[in-house]
Amino acid sequence: MTPTNPSVLPSREYAAFLFDMDGTILTSIKSAERVWTAWAIRHGLDPVSFVPTIHGKRTEDTIRHLGLPGVDPVAEALGIALAEIEDVADIEEIAGVGRFLASLPSDRWAIVTSASRALATARIAAAGLPLPPLLVSADDVKRGKPAPDPFLLGAQKLGVAPQDCLVFEDTPIGLAAAESAGMDSIVVTATHTHTHPVETRSAPVPDYADLVAVRTESGLLKVQRKIGH
Secondary structure, eight states, X not given: OOOOOOSSOOOSOBSEEXXXXXXXXXXXXXXHHHHHHHHHHHTTOOHHHHGGXXXXXXXXXXXXXXXXXXXXXXXXHHHHHHHHHHOOTTOEEOTTHHHHHHXXXXXXXXXXXXXXXXXXXXXXXXXXXXXXXXXXXXXXXXXXXXXXXXXXXXXXXXXXXXXXXXXXXOSHHHHHHHHHTTOEEEEEXXXXXXXXXXXXXXXXXXXXXXXXXXXXXXXXXXXXXXXXX
């Protein structure tokens, strides 16, 4: 199917919303890229070409894919996570997301992230956002995005069918994971990873400033733009 990048939001009702974290509900790019740039230089990699490839994937998967001799992906991922936890000074929420999340029923949404649980909780707190009722992290799955496993686990833990979930994502890897899970998605374009539009069938939104979550008569959820937007 040819990507169309439609401007019309999904019109159907959903049982739950699932949110990626980095680039979707908060901006952590500066922090992540500082840490990864230092790591790349230590390992003889060109940070200019390498660092843009890290977004959306689990740290361990990124390192394992490189196949660097003598490098333990698990140990290196732990070291990077610790460095990222220490570097949260300029992390901020995506515009409007705090209000949007607060409007959702607590048992009808989750954060599904490729970050570790420790890093996710540190970044969420640094952004001034409350911890979610359910957090699915890199620690909870054997296969990370673009495999569907994280989103499928989120749906399972919420007790809803995968096809009844709407995913909010910001990377092609995350959007591929949502599609593999049989879920509709919205792409959040706030961060600089979207200097060039993402090729996707998902509706793009710059942030949450003009979005509202509506509880339908059947008790399900819809996402709409504010009237006049």
